[in-house]
Amino acid sequence: MxxxxxxxxxxxxxxxxxxxxxxxxxxxxxxxxxxxKQGRGTAEQRGYDWAWRKKRAAVLKRDRYLCQCDDCKGRRLPASEVDHVTPKSLGGSDDFDNLQSLNVDCHKAKTQREAVEARLRDFG
Structure with a gap:
């Protein structure tokens, strides 16, 4: 080839x-x-190993597979992702109290907001 x-x-x-x-x-x-990005590492190297997958499943079950964000305004949207309420970059942990179930769109929006806030913190 x-x-x-x-x-x-x-x-x-x-x-x-x-x-x-x-x-x-x-x-x-x-x-x-x-x-x-060079040096990003695999999911396992970044801390998302079998223990995380097990905890993720427990959080989704705890939240009944429904989105827990405030942006849904009471709508009952199905969740498929687990997010850190306080990001790990700001000292958030993998404790159950700091994890919530989100749908894909809400997770993307929250991640984008956090990225903008981080840039403003670093350069603003």
């Missing part, structure tokens, strides 16, 4: 070409984020 074609680096004005999945050349690889 032929090698993957090189494409331009995603960094503005960079003339380099790369085959890396992140889309960044070696000089700009530090700009990668999310799944492509």
């Amino acid at each position: 032929p090698p993957k074609a090189k494409r331009p680096c995603r960094s503005p004005m960079c003339p380099a070409k790369t085959q890396d999945n992140s889309g960044y050349c070696e000089k700009h690889i530090h700009l990668a984020s999310g799944w492509a």
Whole structure:
């Protein structure tokens, strides 16, 4: 099978070409984020191992598989994800009191709000 074609680096004005999945050349690889971030580690390496999956199942069962967020305004939406009420980055723990069941959309919205707040804390 032929090698993957090189494409331009995603960094503005960079003339380099790369085959890396992140889309960044070696000089700009530090700009990668999310799944492509170097050193992100596997789920198990980040603390989401079998013990977490067991706790996740218990939290979903405790909350009757219903979204617990305030944004649902009393609607009974099915939940499939478990979220930390206080993020781990702010000292939140994996205690049952700090975990809640959320649906996918509410979880994404909450995560985005927390990311914006973190950026404002760091740079604002």
